[in-house]
Every structure is written in C-alpha cells, then in structure tokens.
Amino acid sequence: MATVRNVYLFAKTAVFKVRAINVPRRTVSQVTHKHFRSAVGCGSVAKLVGLYNSYSTGRRPPSSTSSSSVGLADELLAAKVQPDPRVADDGDPDSDKDKEEKEKVNRTLKWTFISFGVMITGMGSFLLWSCGSPEVGPDGNPIIDEFSEMPVIQQYLLRTWKGMNDMNRMIQEPSRDKLLPDPVKPPYIQPPYTLVLELRDVLVHPEWTYETGWRFKKRPGVDFLLHHCGPPLFEIVIYTNEQGFTAFPIIDHLDPNGLIWYRLYKDTTRYVNGKHVKDLSCLNRDLEKVICIDWDTDAVSSPRNHLKLKRWDGNMNDQSLVELGLMLRTIAESEVSDVREVIDYYRTFDDPLAAFRENQRLAQEQELAVKQRVEEEHQQKKFTSSIISSFFRRN
Template sequence: MTPIAIGRMLYRGARFSRKLINTSRTLTSGLWQTMINSVMFNTQAGIKCTEDRRGRMYFVHRYYSTCEKTSTQILSKLFPQTSMELDDEESRARRKREEEEELKEMERAWQRMKIGFAFFGIGGVLLSFWAIYFFGKPTVDEQGNEMIDEFSALPTMQQYLARTFKSFNHFQRFIQEPSSQKLLPDPLQEPYVQPPYTLVLEVKDLLIHPDWTYQTGWRFKKRPGVDVFLRECSKYFEIVVYTAEQGMTVFPLLDALDPHGYIMYRLVRDSTHFVGGHHVKNLDNLNRDLKRVVVVDWDKNSTQMHPGNTFSIPRWSGNDDDTTLFDLISFLSVLGSSDVDDVREVLHYYNQFQEPIAQFRENQRKLSEQMQADEIEKLNKPKPMVKNWSRGFMKR
C-alpha cells in the first residue's frame, strides 16, 4: 500500500470518528435534556417519588413524557439493537396497528399497480389496432377509389398486416440508410476546374471543439491553423465535410468557420448509415473515384466501411498548443502534388504506424538529410581533366 493510500485511509478514519463523536454528543445531550425535563415536570408527567431512610430520592414508577418518547424513537431508528420501547400492552397494540396499516398500504399500492398495468395493456392493444388500420389501409386516388397494389389479392387481414410491416420497414430504412444514394453531383467538366483529389473531413474535434459550462452554455473553439489548412488544401483537394452531426448545428458553424468558401460540399447525419449503434460514412455514395478520396477522421467506427481511405489522427481536446493541422498540411500538400494514382497505397503505408503524422515527419527529415548529402557530394565531386583541357584548348 502506497503512502498516499495510507494517508487517505487515515483521513477518512478521522472524519468517521469525528462524525461518530458528534452523533454521540447529540444523542447524549438529548437524553440528558429529556431526563431534566422529566424531573422538572414530574407532577405533569405522573412520576411518583419516594424517600429512603437516608433522605435520598428515587423513582418508584414513571411514565414517558412526550420529549422522552421522541428521543427514544430517534434512538431506536438509529440503533435498533438498543431499542428502549416498553413491552407493555399499549406498545404491542400500537405496533400491531402500524403493521396492519403497512399491510393495507401495500395492498392498496398493489391494486394501483394492477390497475396501471391493465390500462397500459389496454392502451397498447388499442394503439396496435389503430396502427394496423392506419398504416395497413390501401391507398386511394383523387376520386377516393382504392388503388391496387401487390397485397390486394390477399385476405383483408393479411393485406393490412403486410402493408403495416412494409411501412415500418420503410421507416427503419429511412433511419438506417442515407437519404440519397448519390451524395455529391458529378465531377465538373471543362472549362471548369475539378480538383484531382477529394478530401473528406470531420467537423467535431477535428476542426472545432464543443465546450459546455453552466455559465456560458455551448461554445465552439476553432482549432489552431484551421484557416491555413483549408486554404492550402483547397489547392489540391475538393474539400467535403462529412459528419454525423445534425445540419441545424453544423451549417451555422461552417458559415462562420469558412467565410471564403473553401469547403465545397456539406454532408450531415442524414447522409450516413446507422450500423451497430454508429453513424457510418459510406464513401461508395460520394460519386467519386475511391482511388482519389482521402478521409481525415479520429473515429475509426465512422469509417469502418472504408478503412483504406482513412488517415487517422488524434482527437483534439481543445488545447491551444496543438500543431496537428500544420503537419497535416505538409502531408496533404506532398500527396496532392505527387500525382499519386491511388492514394490508398500511401495511406495503407502510414496507417501501419501508431502515429502516422510523426512517421511522416521522420520520413521528411530523412529525405531532407539525404538531399543535402547528395548536394554536398555533387559539389565536392572533382571535375574530369579532359573536359578542363578541351575547354581551355578551344578558347585558345
């Protein structure tokens, strides 16, 4: 056990001892006050006193006063093993009445519960019949005539059940599947300029960080380097924001975050798949060549359908000394200017490392050192004698 744990144990023991002492003092003072009051008002309380041969007073018989009964009840509740109730006929009758009242109250509670369950069951049955009737009835045209569908040849009850099941299945697919199978328009054709690559970004904890307090409510903090990041990446990438947040929250934030319009498209929650409790981004619906799509995100669950297109970075917690976006600018600029045919090969290489950006910095450092060494070697390389002699001869 560490010294810190020992100190905490001693501190908690001291606190418990103080509480126990205070409780004992309170109970003792209450009992003493009760005894004093009972002695002072012995005539009212019905206490009889006698005197022995030496002149000492002692109690022959007494009854509980109101204050003493209250103290005894409190002491009995705190410490049942030290209960001081009298075991006379009146106390037994009182305890019996209390038990009977408790049983009656339990019976009344059980009756109320059964009534509640009955109302709940009846309501559920009525709601089920209403849902079957409302969602299972056949559609009608403008003249009010029933339209024939694939369930019209079935018996009436089966028709209603089949249409209800189809409606519920439609609602389920509406929640789990994106609102459209083609999330982005076709690529731009000449004379318009279409960026060679597509960059898909998350908003929450990548570009901004939400923070909530009782004093200020919700606030959103902009990540260091966001403006430079969007401006530089727009030179090589078609920037798309793809997030699981609601549009009513994201759109005003992006308007304030990107006043110059570097972000070309915005996709929100209704464009995601709901799989296993997670909103998943399906890149197949982007209408873009996946060889040239790069996804930057910190949540691997949201990109589980296409891990080969994902470049994972740490989640931003709102610290001001963060430099991740500046390193990411260097990586994406090199990737965009290298004219790579399939970005998934590059991303697969860096995703093997625990910190891809740190590995990229290390590779860049090694490349810079290699280029400097080649340049120094080229400058120090001696020139051939034949070339020097021939040039001198030609000048003469």
C-alpha cells in the same frame, strides 16, 4: 436488625425491577410497602426474601393465607402481560387502517393496468389504421398493391409490418444512394482528389465554461489546411456524425470563402452495430482518389482510405493541421495514381504525421546530398576543363 435492613434493601431493589415492566409507580410503591410492613410485623425474614424473589424474577410469589400477597402477584402479572393493541379482537394481525390502505393500493394498481391496456390498445389500433390502410390515388380510389387480394385484417397487418421495416431501413441506411453529385465535366474544373474531413475533434472541439457555456473552439491551422488543399487539388467534403442544425453554422464560420464544396451530416451515415459509419462507397467518387481524415477508426467503412489523425483535445499549441496540409499537398502534387497505397504505408505508424515529417527530413537530406555531389562534380569538371585549356594555350 441488620437482617431486616438487608431484606429491606432487597425489597427496594425489587421495586426498581418491577418499575422496568411499566407498572405504575404509585401502585408498586403502595403494594411493596404494604407487604414489607406486613412481613416486618410478622418478623418473617423468609417471607421478605420470597417477596424479593417474586419481584426480581417475575414469578408468582408463594401462596399465603394473606389475601394481600395473592392480590399483589395478580396485579404484577396483569401489569407485565399487557395485550397488544395492534392485534384485533378476531386475531387478524392487520388493522382496519392497513386493510384500507391495501385495498386502496390494489385499486390503484388495477386502474393503472387498465389505463395502460386501453392506451396500448388505442395506439396499436391507430398504428394499424394509419400504416395498414392502402394508399389512395389522386382520384380518391385505393391503389392496388401486393396485399389487396388478402383478407382485410391480414392486409392491414402486413402493410404495417412493411412500413415498420421501411422506417427501420431509413434510419440505418444513408438518406440517398449518391451522396455527391456526378463529377463536373470541362470546361468546369473537377479536382482530381477528394478530401473527406470529420468536423468534431478534427477541425473544432466542443468546450464548456461558466463564462461562455458550450462553444466550439477552432483548431489552429484550419485556414492553412483549407487554402493549401482546396481546389484545384482537392474537392473538400465535410462528412460528420453531427446533426445538420448543429454543424451548418459552424462550417459557415470556418469557411467564409466557400472552399468546402459539400457537407454531409448524420442522416447520410450508415447505422451499424450501434454506431454511425461513413460509407465512402456512397460518395459517387473513385476510391483511388479519396482520402478520409478522422480520429475514430470505426467511423469509416473503407479502412484503406482512412488516414487516422490524433483526436484534438482543445490544445491551442497544436500544429497537426499544418503538417497535414503539407502532407496532402505533397500527395496531390506527386500525382499519385492510387492514394490507398500511400495510406497503407502510413497506417503502419502510430503517428502518420510524425512519420511523414521524418520522411521529409530524410528526403531533404538526400536532396541536399545530391545537390552537393552535383556541385562537386561541376567544380571538378570546371577545374579539369581549365587545366586542359591552359595546357593547349601553352603549346
């Protein structure tokens, strides 16, 4: 009896294993109990063990004369090996729906490429027609140029190529050869020196806050710099990489008194290696009298005329422009013949303003020492003269 109970437990375990292969629960239960009762009725323990092994391993049970045993194995095998519904009858792994989607994608790509081809062809034809056609004179007749004797297609291609080169040169080169007008002649006043100032991070600093959005902060000491370095010592020029529509109202706000004589914007810079460079040789001024103030070393074409200033980050306690004004005024009042020699000296320091401040301190100490020595000599001479005069009076 204990052996039969153990075999029953084995058969029950096989039922759970058979359920794991998605055989309907009712079918497995009916078939299993039928075969179990048959095996128990026959009193065959070996048959029960074979039934358990066939259920647990998925193998076909041993052949038997009983038709129920053969039917059970066939049912289990048919339930375990189910055909894949995703595979079509003809053996193609792609379903009809996938084929339709692929065909739709292919049609979309095809028409997309066709549309791009038509658009590019149309744009190229319009470019050749607009840029390659000869110029027309006031009388309506075409103007003869160096391409007029060539075939028509070659004419249009070469004129288009020339127009593209002219456009590229217009972007890279300054908008005009002379950025400033010629110096004025007497009786008008022409300052002897030219001061070129960058706007961004030298005079103002852009800042964004939730309350105000984007705004430009005015650097402390701007008014002092303009008043102490303005005419008649310097003609002040704003030369910035900003666009004109951005910089123009800012300069109006900084200089209500008109101390800034000229304004130059991004279109007057030279585009070199991906950067807009200030070409001082186009200023129409003697470079021996030009001082350019900027924080970017690569933004000035003439390093000898560039006096580098530290980039302002918006600190309202900064006093660099006050020191700069004193330094520039000292240079102008000293009537330096070539400012580049002075800039060459101060360019050797990381902070030119600190170096100038130290030189001013040393100069004041030397001046004070000279004044004291002169006073001492004067007192000594006075004492000597008083002794001599008293000696002659006694005699």
